[in-house]
Amino acid sequence: xxxxxxxxxxxxxxxxxxxxxxxxxxxxxxxxxxxxxxxxxxxxxxxxxxxxxxxxxxxxxxxxxxxxxxxxxxxxxxxxxxxxxxxxxxxxxxxxxxxxxxxxxxxxxxxxxxxxxxxxxxxxxxxxxxxxxxxxxxxxxxxxxxxxxxxxxxxxxxxxxxxxxxxxxxxxxxx
Amino acid sequence: xxxxxxxxxxxxxxxxxxxxxxxxxxxxxxxxxxxxxxxxxxxxxxxxxxxxxxxxxxxxxxxxxxxxxxxxxxxxxxxxxxxxxxxxxxxxxxx
Numbered sequence: 371x372x373x374x375x376x377x378x379x380x381x382x383x384x385x386x387x388x389x390x391x392x393x394x395x396x397x398x399x400x401x402x403x404x405x406x407x408x409x410x411x412x413x414x415x416x417x418x419x420x421x422x423x424x425x426x427x428x429x430x431x432x433x434x435x436x437x438x439x440x441x442x443x444x445x446x447x448x449x450x451x452x453x454x455x456x457x458x459x460x461x462x463x464x465x466x467x468x469x470x471x472x473x474x475x476x477x478x479x480x481x482x483x484x485x486x487x488x489x490x491x492x493x494x495x496x497x498x499x500x501x502x503x504x505x506x507x508x509x510x511x512x513x514x515x516x517x518x519x520x521x522x523x524x525x526x527x528x529x530x531x532x533x534x535x536x537x538x539x540x541x542x543x544x545x
Numbered sequence: 546x547x548x549x550x551x552x553x554x555x556x557x558x559x560x561x562x563x564x565x566x567x568x569x570x571x572x573x574x575x576x577x578x579x580x581x582x583x584x585x586x587x588x589x590x591x592x593x594x595x596x597x598x599x600x601x602x603x604x605x606x607x608x609x610x611x612x613x614x615x616x617x618x619x620x621x622x623x624x625x626x627x628x629x630x631x632x633x634x635x636x637x638x639x640x
Binding site: 402403405431432434435455456459460462463478479480481482483484486487490491511514 | 562563581582583589590591592593594595611612613614615616617
């Protein structure tokens with residue numbers, strides 16, 4: 371984990387057992403398979419927007435999704451801690467970590483499965499960012515408590531970015 | 546579920562859905578249990594839309610497995626110790 375951290379963050383993470391240390395809000399962005407181009411751009415945009423609202427962010431994803439984010443931000447201006455998606459599920463299931471917000475990136479049914487899993491484990495309302503060619507079908511598969519932010523965004527991130535701009539202030543204030 | 550690759554497994558369904566997995570397990574397996582997402586199987590937390598059914602035919606365990614880039618598979622693995630552990634630790638036996 372620490373290989374993915376800036377030096378300034380290493381010490382603070384070692385001391386944490388919960389994400390709610392010092393009342394700082396935290397969010398985890400759960401990235402899916404990066405086969406839809408908008409995912410990495412929207413992830414970096416969301417990190418920036420959350421940071422402006424005082425929310426610390428963690429990225430969880432498989433190796434390809436994590437590497438894309440890290441290569442896109444080599445100086446780590448936006449990206450903080452990055453972790454493997456299975457480790458993230460394990461740590462929230464075993465109550466080793468807790469986050470205030472769970473943003474799940476969804477463009478296929480695996481994404482829906484991860485969102486359902488996070489919701490069932492945490493009991494919290496998760497935020498689903500739904501995009502890609504089949505975004506309506508994916509949104510229709512979600513029957514558990516969830517805030518849906520959905521747009522047909524494949525190569526052009528603007529439809530999803532605009533939806534995010536509309537909803538994010540409410541999400542951060544109310545969830 | 547990295548350790549799954551070290552097991553001798555059989556893929557029953559590829560690119561499937563959780564409802565298809567559930568229907569298959571409930572109709573085709575001799576017994577099954579329902580578990581919540583996060584339940585441990587082969588030392589990993591299971592991913593899925595609840596209720597997640599896990600089936601048994603003796604020591605053969607049938608269960609769904611999701612990978613972010615590849616979707617959901619229905620897998621079958623023979624493992625006596627794991628089958629017994631799941632039977633004992635699952636919330637309730639359904640069949």
